[in-house]
Amino acid sequence: MRLSLVILALPVLLLGAFSPAALGQPFPVPAGPVSSDEKVRRAIDFLSVADPGVMRNRSITTLYDLGRDDRLTALYRAVWKNDRAAYPSLAWGTLERPDVRIAFGQFWAQYIRNTTGNAAEMADVRRYVVQYLNDPDMRVRADALGYLGPLGQPGDVPALLAACSQDALPVATSAAMALSILLDKRAIGPLQECRSRTGNPAVQGAVDSILARMPR
Numbered sequence: 001m002r003l004s005l006v007i008l009a010l011p012v013l014l015l016g017a018f019s020p021a022a023l024g025q026p027f028p029v030p031a032g033p034v035s036s037d038e039k040v041r042r043a044i045d046f047l048s049v050a051d052p053g054v055m056r057n058r059s060i061t062t063l064y065d066l067g068r069d070d071r072l073t074a075l076y077r078a079v080w081k082n083d084r085a086a087y088p089s090l091a092w093g094t095l096e097r098p099d100v101r102i103a104f105g106q107f108w109a110q111y112i113r114n115t116t117g118n119a120a121e122m123a124d125v126r127r128y129v130v131q132y133l134n135d136p137d138m139r140v141r142a143d144a145l146g147y148l149g150p151l152g153q154p155g156d157v158p159a160l161l162a163a164c165s166q167d168a169l170p171v172a173t174s175a176a177m178a179l180s181i182l183l184d185k186r187a188i189g190p191l192q193e194c195r196s197r198t199g200n201p202a203v204q205g206a207v208d209s210i211l212a213r214m215p216r
Helices: 003-008 012-017 036-046 052-066 070-080 098-114 119-130 138-151 154-166 169-197 201-212
Strands: none
Touching: 036 052, 036 070, 052 098, 070 098, 070 119, 098 119, 098 138, 119 138, 138 154, 138 169, 154 169, 169 201
């Protein structure tokens, strides 16, 4: 599924949740000679932004463009482990917010899958994220459900279907998008079920938009 088509279907709230990394695309090598020092400098700059919206929707998604690098791996691992002593200049107050931490966790888990493949580290991210699937904050719920698209498991389908059928529009749309990413062509049936179960015309419209863009 092309990124450009996916983004068109999402409310603004969800733009940070479905980056190229989130959609399962491999991590690229940046064009041109970019030194390891420069990559780390850029990543630190991105992760030092105090505004949560900019951090979620721009800084974290831009990390994807830096590609793979051992020093970046160390930096990202320190962010996830909240190692403030290693990188004191980062915007830790912003990075510890659940919505931002889920967004970073999605990036970090995708990065791990494309680099080290460390299953224990990926499981650690998942444990953090799934505790927010029923969070009172709609944005946090949407982000946690969005994580299950590129990084979910077959057992996550019932939770996604329930959220798509029963929750508010931004959350339901996130769940529907996650179903389409997790299941690909196999998502058509669950999405049609979601559409039939929800009584919200806006959610039905969002599902229709996603279904229209699904591969057949």
